[in-house]
Ligand SMILES: Nc1nc2c(ncn2[C@@H]2O[C@H](COP(=O)(O)OP(=O)(O)OP(=O)(O)O)[C@@H](O)[C@H]2O)c(=O)[nH]1
């Protein structure tokens with residue numbers, strides 16, 4: 601497989617595609633976007649990044665037949681083979697780096713590196729393939745990384761958030777929200793929810 605990294609056209613970003621980091625930035629925070637195959641991880645990083653995100657998309661080919669489970673995402677033509685990378689400037693001194701994980705099982709070995717140093721994670725779920733997110737949730741729980749879960753709405757039969765929570769058997773303390781990963785504001789709200797969740801966990805641990 602010919603694999604290259606590429607910078608995708610930034611269609612929804614407001615900043616310059618190559619906005620340099622201001623000298624005043626002293627703190628970098630890392631957040632991972634994880635979840636099953638085709639759930640919208642790359643889409644979310646693209647939506648919110650202020651720079652042209654680095655993506656590692658490859659065309660899905662005949663070689664993947666029988667390996668890649670396309671049920672429910674038949675229109676998908678590319679897949680992430682390493683990771684997505686985006687950036688959001690929070691204020692004059694802090695930036696958020698976003699790392700989108702590859703969704704396919706054969707690339708899961710890369711997740712260790714993606715989680716290293718991460719402050720927290722967003723787990724995207726697609727209710728047509730709910731079980732695909734179990735691996736991500738299990739890993740985050742096991743390693744004690746704070747996370748929120750976001751139901752990326754593909755317009756499928758509507759489930760209430762409490763039904764999704766019950767189906768995931770999600771800890772009541774873990775925030776669950778709904779989003780459209782294609783929409784910048786919606787994706788941003790998910791990240792804000794994660795940051796607020798991390799903040800409340802930190803405050804709860806403070807003496
Ligand atoms: N209708 C709808 N389509 C979406 C949404 N989010 C993503 N998509 C589409 O779903 C497809 C898959 O999205 P990706 O962002 O590539 O998914 P991914 O999780 O990065 O996939 P892998 O890296 O292969 O695991 C793309 O064609 C998106 O345009 C959404 O919220 N609604």
Ligand SMILES: [Mg+2]
Nearest residue numbers: 641642679680
């Ligand atoms: Mg992807």
